[in-house]
Amino acid sequence: MHVQVDRARERPITTDCSISKQEDCAARVTICQGRERHHCATCADEAGYGADVVRSQKQSPGRADDIVATTIEFITENGVGQLRTVDIAKRLGVSTGLIFYHFETLANLVEHAFAVAAERDLTQLRNTLDSVANESVLDRLRAVLRHYGPTGNALGWRLWIESWSAGLHDENLRKVVKNMDSQWRQTVAMLIAEGVGSGEFHTPDPHGAAWRLTLLLDGLAVQSVALGGAVTTEEIHRWTEDALRNELGLPAPSA
Known part of the structure; x- marks a missing residue:
């Protein structure tokens, strides 16, 4: 599902008005x-x-x-x-x-801007999936999580941290952010369910696993971006891999 961008307020100009200049x-x-x-x-x-x-x-x-x-x-x-x-x-x-x-209004512009940014981010997600379509489900999941996290190529965690804050006071903006967040999480859950079906992953709760993995990355993004690198890229990668193994029953890496 694509983010719906409301263009109702972008009004075209005609060359003449329905009321003549002589009228009030x-x-x-x-x-x-x-x-x-x-x-x-x-x-x-x-x-x-x-x-x-x-x-x-x-x-x-x-x-x-x-x-x-x-x-x-x-x-x-x-x-x-x-x-x-x-x-x-x-x-x-x-x-x-x-x-x-x-x-x-400025509020309309901000809402519109975040809606466009969300659609661009979701387009990048689809492009990421297309680029690894022939890989294993684990490699596809890793690619999505890498793109989702603060070390990826998403539009920018600075923007989305701003959207969380602004969304507290703007219901329309909050809907835009929730929709984008939901689509990311659904993609992660879909890949986990596929891995469970093929026997590659082992979890009784793909939905819950998707929530926990994305919430981990949300928190790491805040620490990395909003708090000036409180965690390193290497730590983010290592902790994400640890979470994948714990959530999906993957074997420990060979020494």
Whole structure:
């Protein structure tokens, strides 16, 4: 299942407004700034969105995507708490009005950015599975856990630690994070169940084993990323291997 990205607030521009310039300005702005699925260039400018709105629609159809990508980058570098609309506007060389035109509020932009980041991370997970499709189930599980953990190539644990914090106060964001977390854990549980079926793994509870393994990596990620390397990469690898053997009944490594 893919993360659903809500694009309802990315409004296209028409070249003309349904109310002529001779009619009352307040009425014109009310219609154009409401939740109608249209917006004219003239009223965009008069409502304070500026010429950037027109340029973005005519010259750069992906402008909203650029805003999202820059927001993800900023949050990863500086955290959600430091995010201001003006910072994103400065990085892109656009007005803050353009950002509000696409997303209406900073909260909407943050939710959208995390949803896009989650989908990218899940795409990387699928690519990882594809790259080891012909390997043993143990090697596939190791590849997934390596990618999931703080030593892997996932989008970035700094971003997801930020999402946990921000999600405490934002139900929509919390749903995005829970969905991504659930899909990772389901993948781990699926691989463990496959290994049990083939006789390679030995556990009566693949679901519980998946929870315990991913929770271990969650905790190690916080220690490694949020606390400035409190644990080393070598320790993360060794403890993950120990957990795999204990959870799945694997033989001890040969001396």
